[in-house]
Amino acid sequence: MALPVQSQVKIWSTVAIVFFAVLWVLGDVIMPFILGAAIAYLLDPFADWFEARGMSRPLGVSIIALASVFLFVMMVLLVIPTLIDQTMALFASLPELANNLQNFLTERFPSLVDSESTIRQSLASLGKVVSSKGAELLNGAMASVSSIVGILTLLVIAPVVAFYLLLDWDRLVARVDELLPRDHAPTIRQLAGEIDLTLAGFLRGQGTVCLLLGIYYCVGLFAVGLDFGLVVGAFAGLLTFIPYIGALLGGALAIGLALFQFWGEWTMIAIVAGIFFSGQVLEGNVLTPKLVGGSVGLHPVWLLLALSVFGSLFGFVGMLVAVPVSAVMGVIVRFLTEKYLDGKLYRGKSGEVSAQDLEGL
Numbered sequence: 251m252a253l254p255v256q257s258q259v260k261i262w263s264t265v266a267i268v269f270f271a272v273l274w275v276l277g278d279v280i281m282p283f284i285l286g287a288a289i290a291y292l293l294d295p296f297a298d299w300f301e302a303r304g305m306s307r308p309l310g311v312s313i314i315a316l317a318s319v320f321l322f323v324m325m326v327l328l329v330i331p332t333l334i335d336q337t338m339a340l341f342a343s344l345p346e347l348a349n350n351l352q353n354f355l356t357e358r359f360p361s362l363v364d365s366e367s368t369i370r371q372s373l374a375s376l377g378k379v380v381s382s383k384g385a386e387l388l389n390g391a392m393a394s395v396s397s398i399v400g401i402l403t404l405l406v407i408a409p410v411v412a413f414y415l416l417l418d419w420d421r422l423v424a425r426v427d428e429l430l431p432r433d434h435a436p437t438i439r440q441l442a443g444e445i446d447l448t449l450a451g452f453l454r455g456q457g458t459v460c461l462l463l464g465i466y467y468c469v470g471l472f473a474v475g476l477d478f479g480l481v482v483g484a485f486a487g488l489l490t491f492i493p494y495i496g497a498l499l500g501g502a503l504a505i506g507l508a509l510f511q512f513w514g515e516w517t518m519i520a521i522v523a524g525i526f527f528s529g530q531v532l533e534g535n536v537l538t539p540k541l542v543g544g545s546v547g548l549h550p551v552w553l554l555l556a557l558s559v560f561g562s563l564f565g566f567v568g569m570l571v572a573v574p575v576s577a578v579m580g581v582i583v584r585f586l587t588e589k590y591l592d593g594k595l596y597r598g599k600s601g602e603v604s605a606q607d608l609e610g611l
Contacts, residue, residue, distance in 0.1 A: 273564055273571065284571060286411025292454060293318075293412070294419050311417050318409075441581055448577045452491075455541040460490045462537060463529055470525040471504060474518060477511055479504070486526070490533065492550050497533075501526035552576055 272280070293314055300310030415422070430438050464487020471479030486500020504522050512518040556576035560568035590596050 273568070282407035283411050285408040287415055288453075288574075289408065289412035290415035290419055291449070292457070293416055295450075295454070297416055297419070307420075308417060311413065314416070315409075315413055441585060444581045444585075445578050448581060449574055452573065452577065456491045456538075458541050459533060459537045460487050460496075463487045463490050463496070463533055466529055466532070467500065467504075467525065470529075471522065474521050474525070476504060476508055476522060478507060482507065486529075492553055494530075495550070497526050497530050552580065 296314050297307060297310045300313065301307055427435075427439070464484050467483030467486045468480050469483075471483050476482070482500055482504045485503070486496045489496030489499060501523065504526065505519065508519045508522040512522075553573065553576065556572040557569055560572035560575065562568075564571070
């Protein structure tokens with residue numbers, strides 16, 4: 251006999267509470283394991299691809315591990331130091347940029363902005379504050395990453411966890427499937443399939459889009475000679491997972507820098523703007539339809555809310571789990587909505603809903 255609904259609700263509510271309590275208390279401890287599990291999930295299709303072509307799972311995982319190590323070393327040696335140097339230089343130049351903006355406003359709008367005006371003083375203080383705080387933030391982040399715990403987490407524990415999880419991923423999934431409650435196994439499998447489709451479309455597909463657009467922006471801005479172009483391109487590519495936000499913020503920053511650097515050279519400024527416009531065209535018409543498709547179902551507002559809430563409650567670990575947890579919650583909410591529309595609470599005593607009512611949903 252199946253458990254009563256009230257008992258099942260209590261059990262699953264307790265499981266959810268325990269999950270969030272563990273995340274709250276042991277966030278820093280379990281971070282490498284969350285990272286490792288995420289990496290294994292993302293790389294599992296590659297391991298399956300090798301297996302489908304007759305290669306053993308351990309050999310395929312070893313090839314993936316070697317390729318990942320090679321890419322990581324190349325990033326550390328070639329890309330990351332340049333990004334750090336340009337970011338530090340950008341923060342250091344902010345006061346000068348603020349002064350240039352003051353001079354621009356003073357020359358063209360003398361009645362609005364004079365040497366003693368509040369706007370001029372605010373711009374000066376804002377440039378100094380952002381420069382000092384930005385440098386402090388970057389130095390603090392670099393110091394934390396350079397600590398022993400950070401090195402172990404990022405360079406040792408997480409990759410090792412990912413390697414072993416990837417090695418046994420299919421067996422782990424099969425074992426979890428065996429432990430599902432028999433009465434609810436079909437429903438859980440259906441929900442798990444939808445969640446996997448959502449996560450795969452977003453994390454793998456949208457992650458690839460972010461990477462390709464970031465490379466496109468970096469190469470384009472570097473080619474036109476824009477100062478700090480690599481930082482702006484990487485920033486815009488990183489935020490591409492939120493539709494329009496990456497292009498708007500990155501484009502505004504790039505065009506603002508181009509105005510100071512290429513003032514009077516309107517062709518160069520137009521080229522910088524065109525890079526971001528063409529990037530949006532490329533994303534909307536080629537990359538997103540091909541790599542992500544229409545099955546993701548994660549609204550930008552939902553993503554921003556999840557990142558804000560989980561980040562404030564659980565810190566960096568919360569931001570790591572925000573996207574998968576929001577995807578799970580989104581699938582469950584859609585499932586419960588379908589059940590509600592098919593249930594007596596919605597249909598009422600008649601048990602019938604007119605076709606006109608259903609079309610209006």
